[in-house]
Amino acid sequence: MTSTTPGAEAVSAPLRDAATVVLVRDAAEGIEVFLQRRVKQMAFAGGMTVFPGGGVDKRDADADLAWTGPDAAWWATQFASDAETAQALVCAAVRETFEECGVLLATDADGTFADPDGLSDDRRRLVEKSLSFAQFLTSRGLTLRADLLRPLAHWITPVNEKRRYDTRFFLAAMPDGQHADAETTEAEVARWVNARVAIDSWAEGKHFLMPPTWSQLHYVSGFSTIDELLGAERVIEPILPNVTPGAGLAGLGFPNSDEYFRTLGDQKPPEITL
Numbered sequence: 170m171t172s173t174t175p176g177a178e179a180v181s182a183p184l185r186d187a188a189t190v191v192l193v194r195d196a197a198e199g200i201e202v203f204l205q206r207r208v209k210q211m212a213f214a215g216g217m218t219v220f221p222g223g224g225v226d227k228r229d230a231d232a233d234l235a236w237t238g239p240d241a242a243w244w245a246t247q248f249a250s251d252a253e254t255a256q257a258l259v260c261a262a263v264r265e266t267f268e269e270c271g272v273l274l275a276t277d278a279d280g281t282f283a284d285p286d287g288l289s290d291d292r293r294r295l296v297e298k299s300l301s302f303a304q305f306l307t308s309r310g311l312t313l314r315a316d317l318l319r320p321l322a323h324w325i326t327p328v329n330e331k332r333r334y335d336t337r338f339f340l341a342a343m344p345d346g347q348h349a350d351a352e353t354t355e356a357e358v359a360r361w362v363n364a365r366v367a368i369d370s371w372a373e374g375k376h377f378l379m380p381p382t383w384s385q386l387h388y389v390s391g392f393s394t395i396d397e398l399l400g401a402e403r404v405i406e407p408i409l410p411n412v413t414p415g416a417g418l419a420g421l422g423f424p425n426s427d428e429y430f431r432t433l434g435d436q437k438p439p440e441i442t443l
Contacts, residue, residue: 181328184335186254188261189222191321191385192272194343195395198363202389203270203349205359206376218367218376220385221269222262222336229260232303237276238316247320247405248337259315262339264302268295270349270359274318274341275311282344283311296353317341319399321388324381325409327421337405338385342395364390372432380410380423387425 192203206218230253244255267273271292273285285292291309294300306313319340326333343349351359362370364386371378378386392398413420419430 182331182333184325184333186225186250186258186261187223187334187336188225188258188265189220189336189338189381190262190266190318191220191338191340191389192266192270192343192349193340193364193389193395193398194361196361196363198366200364200389200392200395200398201361202364202367202386203343203359204362204367205269205351205353206357216377217382218371218378219382220338221266223265223268224334225254225257225261226264226298226301227257228301229264229303230254230257232256232260232301234260234303234306235312237312237314238318240315244315244320248323249405249407250337258337259318259339260302260313262318262337262341263313264295266341268292269353271352272343272347272349274314274344275306276314277310277312282346283309285347317344320403320405322381322385323405323407324384325407327410327412329412329414336381338381340399342399368432372434380421380426380429381408383429384423384425387428 194201194203203221204218205221207216241252241256241259244250244259245252248255248258250258263274267285271285273283273288276282288309291300291305295302295305305311320337321340322338324336324338326336349359349361353359367376367378368383368386368390370376371383389398392401408423410426411422413422423429
């Protein structure tokens with residue numbers, strides 16, 4: 170873990186567990202990722218280009234639900250958490266992917282993917298939080314497909330931020346027969362973008378990437394195919410950026426931060442298009 174200013178955590182905002190999903194697909198020019206530009210009114214990361222994601226729902230932490238793939242204890246080991254938090258994180262990853270882009274990593278009893286187009290009312294209720302994800306799966310006879318996720322990274326919001334998240338990043342390949350949409354009030358623009366192109370466009374000032382987003386895109390761009398990416402061994406270590414008081418964004422220290430700031434140049438979070 171990257172260290173931070175001694176004693177700073179005593180006055181920092183509380184951490185909230187969150188999950189972010191890097192949804193990927195193969196394309197002729199290399200791996201593409203699904204990116205969204207958040208509306209400027211969002212309290213956290215407004216106007217930034219991000220992956221789908223959000224906070225956990227504690228109702229899912231100890232719920233009894235159908236589950237295929239690595240169990241909660243395995244995910245807890247990968248993400249330095251307890252089993253209940255890990256279950257809530259995996260549920261959040263699958264739920265947020267469904268809420269924010271209509272892709273559902275869940276199947277029925279015979280292993281067939283559910284048709285997200287027929288679940289629009291459930292999607293709305295999940296966004297409103299009148300329905301928990303575990304309740305949704307159970308009522309629809311669906312199984313959460315944890316085997317379609319891979320652990321990717323673990324980032325913790327710097328101590329100087331007013332809103333702080335303990336965010337676990339997941340990888341997921343786009344399921345056959347589904348499509349990612351832009352039907353969320355949280356994003357102004359949503360589209361598939363080649364991982365390297367997304368980084369180059371950021372360097373040209375066409376959109377803005379926070380360090381965790383840039384880092385995941387940088388990692389994904391190093392692979393040629395989804396199979397290579399999903400099959401790569403990763404050791405997940407929490408990253409808490411260093412903070413230099415009064416220096417703003419430029420005062421953050423994290424793995425490869427020198428490259429990030431060298432490429433960023435004099436940019437500030439701009440009025441931009443994805």
